[in-house]
Amino acid sequence: MKQQESRASTYTTLAAGQEFRHEIEVKRSRFITVLRRADSEETARDLVSVLRREFHDARHHCSAFVLGPDRGIQRSNDDGEPSGTAGIPMLEALLKRETTPDAADLSDVSAVVVRYFGGILLGAGGLVRAYSESVSAALGGAPLVSRRRLRICEASVPHAAAGRLENDLRSAGFTMADTSYGSRETVLRLAIPDIPAGIAAAGERVLSLTAGKAALVPGGTEWIDVPLP
Structure with a gap:
């Protein structure tokens, strides 16, 4: 079953x-x-x-x-x-x-x-x-945390740009999930509330921060630990 x-x-x-x-x-x-x-x-x-x-x-x-x-x-x-x-x-x-x-x-x-x-x-x-x-x-x-089921969205950027983009996204209040590294690019993973407006806003922020060079691609949902409000 x-x-x-x-x-x-x-x-x-x-x-x-x-x-x-x-x-x-x-x-x-x-x-x-x-x-x-x-x-x-x-x-x-x-x-x-x-x-x-x-x-x-x-x-x-x-x-x-x-x-x-x-x-x-x-x-x-x-x-x-x-x-x-x-x-x-x-x-x-x-x-x-x-x-x-x-x-x-x-x-x-x-x-x-x-x-x-x-x-x-x-x-x-x-x-x-x-x-x-x-x-x-x-x-x-x-020590308690909030555990939330969030939509995982990915943005692939060159290695040299990844650190700054991640810092900018954290400063903007986004929750970051695990980062992965390819031969040429770094894949940043954002954990976003699973609502269309929130995902769209995050996509617009990534486009703005990368001058349109990186698009945010929505994936599946995962349980993520975030600090309590």
């Missing part, structure tokens, strides 16, 4: 290649939250395995993750805590995180909370609050 294409065009996630950690203490119990970007269930679950080895003497390694532009994959695990007191509160903290005003769109994030028991029972309500607050506090300081 053909997989249905996502209807989302933007969501928020952790900055690529970064892992973020945050710790709180509740009645002598330590709650160490580790956040990592994940693009698959395998990657998300791998974080649990890594932390089990690192914190091998901890009593619990509870986890939650949400994946996909539409947040279609959501999983949680209490790892020995009373049912519903750890994984679900962690997952809800991920899902409810408002990264822009009135918008909760965080995805592709795996969260693990490592708990060292401090000898004082917290009760069901105390555990729910502790696991939820641990993830929420970690997200409050984590």
Whole structure:
């Protein structure tokens, strides 16, 4: 069966290649939250395995993750805590995180909370609050980016002109994707909102900056990380 294409065009996630950690203490119990970007269930679950080895003497390694532009994959695990007191509160903290005003769109994030028991029972309500607050506090300081599905358009220019053109386009506010190099030309790739007016305006800007020598050629769409507004 053909997989249905996502209807989302933007969501928020952790900055690529970064892992973020945050710790709180509740009645002598330590709650160490580790956040990592994940693009698959395998990657998300791998974080649990890594932390089990690192914190091998901890009593619990509870986890939650949400994946996909539409947040279609959501999983949680209490790892020995009373049912519903750890994984679900962690997952809800991920899902409810408002990264822009009135918008909760965080995805592709795996969260693990490592708990060292401090000898004082917290009760069901105390555990729910502790696991939820641990993830929420970690997200409050984590490096986040906006991930957008943008139209990739290419402009081929001589190598000697590429650097200046790229700088001019960045200064004009365009998002640049990966650059490729041929034997005679450099191919600059612009990531543009997938609307005809935006693509047309970008094409006109490239023509103006190159005195009509380079045309912008629209291609397919890709997911691109851009800074949060």
